Amino acid sequence: MKAVVCSAGKLEVTDVPNPRPGPGQVLINVSRCGICGSDLHARVHSDELADMAATVGYHQMPRHEDKVVFGHEFCGEVVEYGRDTRRRWKPGTPVVAMPMCRDGKDVQIIGTSTQVPGGYAEQIVVQESMTFAVPNGLPAAHAALTEPMAVAWHAVRRSRIGKKQNAYVIGCGPIGLAVIAMLKAAGVRSVVASDYSPRRRELAARCGADVVVDPRESDPFSSSPYPNRLTNVPDLLNLGFDTMEKLRRVPNVPWWYAFRAAHTLNIAPSGPIVFECVGVPGMIDRLLTSVPMMSRLIVVGACLEADTFHPGMAINKEIDIRFSTGYDPGEFRDTLHMLADGAVDPAPLITGTVGLSGVDAAFTALGNPEEHAKILVDPASAATLP
Structure with missing residues (x-):
């Protein structure tokens, strides 16, 4: 399949092996994938990111000379399942997924691992337990922004x-x-x-x-x-004076009880x-x-x-x-439904779309805040400029 491979800071469209779903995994065709600011950083600061990740026990981040397919904000359609899956959705069902896979206890973050290619590709493998069907006909471009x-x-x-x-x-x-x-x-x-x-x-x-x-x-x-x-320390001190003057006017009531109650009830x-x-x-x-x-x-x-x-x-x-970083599965699911129900409109963020051959130009364009906010990758598109 075609994918955008990054190595030594260079982005190139090339042929890579077709991914195969392992136990508990699903193969999907990528419909859209967002370009994240962390991808821009990883292109040129991969060694620093790898060192930082290693300090918290994650040793799968690629280094400068490694070959990696970025992309962790994606939407796609179900193609086939690996073994030990529940086969929850029919082929062709639009889905999004949290960008992580697991083989035994070995966890890989999709798009930041040399072992698990990300969404700048025609297909990716995701974990079925971390995958969610896209509701209400939400467009792929909007569903991809769930992450x-x-x-x-x-x-x-x-x-x-x-x-x-x-x-x-x-x-x-x-x-x-x-x-x-x-x-x-x-x-x-x-x-x-x-x-x-x-x-x-x-x-x-x-x-x-x-x-x-x-x-x-x-x-x-x-x-x-x-x-x-x-707004400043005198404001806080005056609040204390005003509060004490009011409390002291109440006869036969220990004023300090009010402070204890405020602390217990987290009222401050x-x-x-x-x-x-x-x-x-x-x-x-x-x-x-x-x-x-x-x-x-x-x-x-x-x-x-x-x-x-x-x-x-x-x-x-x-x-x-x-x-703050990341999210939990409940937050991911709730975000998807907020998008699908119209509670949140992500359209203003999307300022361009490119095909795989346009990813390098998109990275350059995202360096100018006056041009773009979020550029999406559509593997089926021939667009070379966002």
Whole structure:
């Protein structure tokens, strides 16, 4: 079959062996596959990614000279099954799958392994237990975005954001745009998006951001229609004074019970939720300096370099920092159905489509934020430019 093979930073369309489904696996014809920012990084920083993965026990990441077929955001149609499968769907059924396969206890991440080719190919093998039928006639181009949208949904869920809390999305690349769409699907009333790129700000508005700002001109944390109650240390201290003065007016009631109850019920002053979707060195430190008091910072942008920040700033403002990656099977399934039910529209993210012979040009085009957000690969297409 034809596939796009990356080795030593070069992308070439070539013939590779036809994949065969093993135990518990399904062979599918690829309909669409999204190009992820992690693929762009892996093309030139594969050794660094492999070293990082090895520290958490995953030793299958390709290195610079290895041959790998990228692509982990895909949709396809069922072709045939391996042994020990339930054969849940008829051939031709549209499906998506979590990008992972397992042979015994040996787990391979599809698209980031020399052993399991990814979706920049005519066919791939997926695990039946991690595969889901596409409902409601959802177009393949939209179904292929289940994976990146599930990453965003996981980040939103990890944030534990309430509908009336302010949300700030810093960086409106593909993952930032997906986070915006998922925040609005969750019913968050105020989403402020910030990016230097006019094109990305336009896409952020189309994805549902209530306020879109150029950080060179406006402070995103002062741009919500619902002002943050606590913006600095004096605000927090004055809240404490005001609370104590009110509690002390209540006769014969131990005021400290109110604080104990608030702690038990997890009722406390809270700041906004900030999603860091840039992923460059220094970004976390800049946000710790600029976010309001008691913010919760969700780090979604994948910075692949060593970074530093000032813990004292986070301590003084009592900021929570949470890091987010991936998703669980339930989140993946729910994301698929949110797309199929119309709760989330991924169309603004899709800015181009190429065939296998156009993947190299697509990688180049994605380097310019004013041109593209998400480019899809259609193995049946002859398009060489997005």
